[in-house]
Every structure is written in C-alpha cells, then in structure tokens.
Amino acid sequence: MASRTVAWKCPRCGATYDDHGKGGYERCQYTEGRSGSCNGFLCECEGDGGATHGKYAAPCLTANCYHCGWGGTFPPPPKKALPWEKKALAAGWTPPKGWRK
Numbered sequence: 001m002a003s004r005t006v007a008w009k010c011p012r013c014g015a016t017y018d019d020h021g022k023g024g025y026e027r028c029q030y031t032e033g034r035s036g037s038c039n040g041f042l043c044e045c046e047g048d049g050g051a052t053h054g055k056y057a058a059p060c061l062t063a064n065c066y067h068c069g070w071g072g073t074f075p076p077p078p079k080k081a082l083p084w085e086k087k088a089l090a091a092g093w094t095p096p097k098g099w100r101k
Contacts, residue, residue, distance in 0.1 A: 006055050006075045006094065010041040015067035017041060022068075030066045039066035043074075057092035 008016060015021030020028050020038045028038050043054060044062040052058040056075060063074035078085065078095070085095075 008041065008054060008074075010065040010068060010070050011074065011076055012070040013065060013068040015040045015065050020067050021065065028067050029069050041065045041067070052092065055092070056089040056094055 010016075010021050013021030013023070013027075015038070017040050018038070019040045021040070025038075030038060042064055043049070043060045044064055045053070045060055049058060049060065054060045054063075054074060056077075059077075060074045062071075064071040077089065081089070089095075
C-alpha cells in the first residue's frame with residue numbers, strides 16, 4: 001500500500017507553514033512586537049529529508065510550531081499502537097482516515 005500524504009500541520013494548534021494556528025494572531029506566542037507574521041509549523045532538520053520525510057515511514061524528528069510552542073516528532077506515533085501497527089508504520093503504511101478513533 002502506498003503511503004498517503006500526511007497533512008503538514010501542528011498536532012496541537014493546526015498551524016501550517018508560515019501561518020497561525022488555532023486562535024490566530026491573538027494566541028500566537030511568537031508575534032509579539034512584530035507585524036503579525038507567524039512562522040507557523042516548520043521542519044528544522046538539516047538538509048532535504050526526501051519525499052517520505054514527515055510521513056510515518058520517515059518522521060520529522062525536529063518539527064517545531066512557532067505559533068503554540070509544540071515541538072517533537074511529526075507525525076506523532078498513534079497512541080497505544082499495537083506491535084504490528086508500529087511495524088507497518090515503520091514500513092511506510094499510513095492508516096486509513098478514521099482508523100481507531
């Protein structure tokens with residue numbers, strides 16, 4: 001099964017690249033004293049991670065949100081994943097929409 005695209009947005013506030021997340025300008029932690037621009041949700045890995053970077057098969061280990069302050073691995077692994085799910089995700093499988101809500 002081909003790996004579907006994972007939407008590049010902050011898991012906490014929904015910010016995308018170069019844009020505010022939930023709450024807009026008023027809730028942004030990093031726009032104080034600036035013109036209202038927000039760097040949004042960024043990958044801060046060195047170099048090009050390739051076509052699968054930022055997907056379950058090759059997660060971004062240095063994703064940071066300059067709207068809400070979230071930082072970590074993106075996409076975050078599903079909570080309480082079973083051993084077979086962890087192995088499938090590492091091999092590039094992406095769960096279908098609505099999987100284990």
